Amino acid sequence: MSSEWPLWEVFIRGQHGLNHRHVGSLHAPDAEMAIKNARDVYTRRNEGVSIWVVKSVDIAASSPSDKGPLFEPSNSKVYRHPTFFSIPDEVGHM
């Protein structure tokens, strides 16, 4: 028989309070075990304080062909990037 354990995507929030970040995937029979497995697999070096898991098949992703329309508009908003603004040296670090 042997039905394969589903694949889960693992997201971990590290020590420094940043957002959960995708770190990889693993197999587990259900969500609870996926969290346990994620602790054992992906926090072996104290990497995280909080774990999210989601079934890989449940992730809705932008389709690659949308790449242009979805992302190009933000490329044109260069003012969102700090280097857009030149600050006089006398002002110091900003």
Add this chain to the structure above:
Amino acid sequence: MYAQLVKSEGKKSAEEMSPEERAFQDRVDRGEKIEPKEWMPEGYRKTLIRQIGQHAHSEIVGQLPEGNWITRAPTLERKAILLAKVQDEAGHGLYLYCAAETLGISRDQLLDKLHDGSMKYSSIFNYPTLTWADIGAVGWLVDGAAIMNQVPLQKTSFGPYSRAMIRICKEESFHQRQGYDIMMKMAQGTPEQKAMAQDALNRFWSPALMMFGPSDKESVHSAQSMAWKIKIDTNDELRQKFVDQTVPQAEYLGLSIPDPNLKWNEEKKGYDFSEPDWTEFFEVIAGNGPCNRERLGARVKAWEDGAWFRDALVAHAEKDAARRAAARVAAE
């Protein structure tokens, strides 16, 4: 390397490529990462499955020769370090299987191919670890050779593979050092320990050189893989780099490299050395290495013996989900 003799397709010239293939090649040439759901040539996908799969298999079969000595490690600290290292290898196998899975093959399918012999793992793990010094030699030479290949692969064109390699390289940084540390203790130890260290180097030197695979200067497979940036350096380049790096390390240990032809070549600024015995290499790949049967046998046994466990957890998860669903209905 961990992925040896990976067959690819002959390299196509720009004229032979379809417009899609040309656009794809342009992206690779620009250094863009290719992500799983994006268009890719079928050959790229197939070659990557073979390569990543073989790499993953090598990690988990690679647990066995070192795992051999966990219960015999000579101190509590050595035991913990070795266990952590072998555990990392399981983790690296896991990351790599996940990377391969994004290409449309499941981990269980890959494992089936390992178990039925249709996919290979690195030749190096078919050699036995006979003494504690072998654990040092494996870390020093085998991990050292693997790192040579894995560091450049961090820049490979396939996103999931590249990300897995970045994580693996970060975690592996202590592996080679722990091996060399064992070798230092042995080489500076009692006469018996020193003899064990030399013996380990004698037995692992040539198999370590074979890890890079036969010369592929002329190989069409390699040319295509390099164009796709799933192979970064030629086998000979990596082998040369490995020898040049390792010889001074052996000298520091006071051990001699078992090769009468080893000599510094001022002109090429590198060492000349003997080719390993490629007949032996092909025998090992064909299944006739000293430990092929044990290694594959151990993996198959673990998988078969564990079937009831994996099935039971699926059954429980299904029951549990059904119970929760029933409880929700009852509550409404």
Add this chain to the structure above:
Amino acid sequence: MAAAEIAVDRATLFEFLTRMGDNTLILGHRVSEWCGHAPVLEEDIALANTALDLIGQTHFWLGLAGEVEGKGRSADALAFLRDASGFRNALLVERPNGDFGQTLMRQFLFDAWHHVMLTALTGSSDPRVAEIAAKALKEVSYHLERSGDLIVRLGDGTAESHARMQRALDDMWSYVGELFIADETDRAIAGAGIAPDPASLRPQWEAIVGEVLHEATLKVPTTTYVHKGGRRGIHTEHLGYILADMQFLQRAYPGATW
């Protein structure tokens, strides 16, 4: 000098500490035997974490034992150079791994004891003991959560897994009682407030184990027979083989550094 050493003699405290450290050493050894052979990669990695925790705890317990003994023996000397009769682990932890279900059942029954024991030890009158216990307790809480969860899943999984887990429970059951039987050492240690009387831990242990086994649809065995001896240095044949492996290098090359 700590107050505890005044209340009990060194030999008694040493005896207690080796009982703690030998349990973790031998169980850690057993669990590490799975490395590379577990039913699935995720489990291989998880088990290695458990083994690593246990080996780390051994370092603390046997390190302190050597210090208390005062004869210059390190944790390594105690682990690698004592004969089987010097080992004080309970027989339960030297039981062979068997199938994965037996390994997990042994782990769960031990984890439940370990957890209640360490919880009590965090209030030890000897601050060194309390400190080790506090550190170990964090790790063992997770061991118990994981092994308990797997017992439930496998007990209430397929017919085959249920049968295997019941068999494992039946096999291991008579090796548990030893953990709760007090001898003179235990009484002296309890009297000094260093550790609880082993028998006093039984109700809590039964509550934990009872709940999990119930949820796992497993039947608590009716046998009351107790195999014992390990905590006095009288072991099963298995320990000799464990030590033959574990101590090989230190015994074959005396005085070498590794």
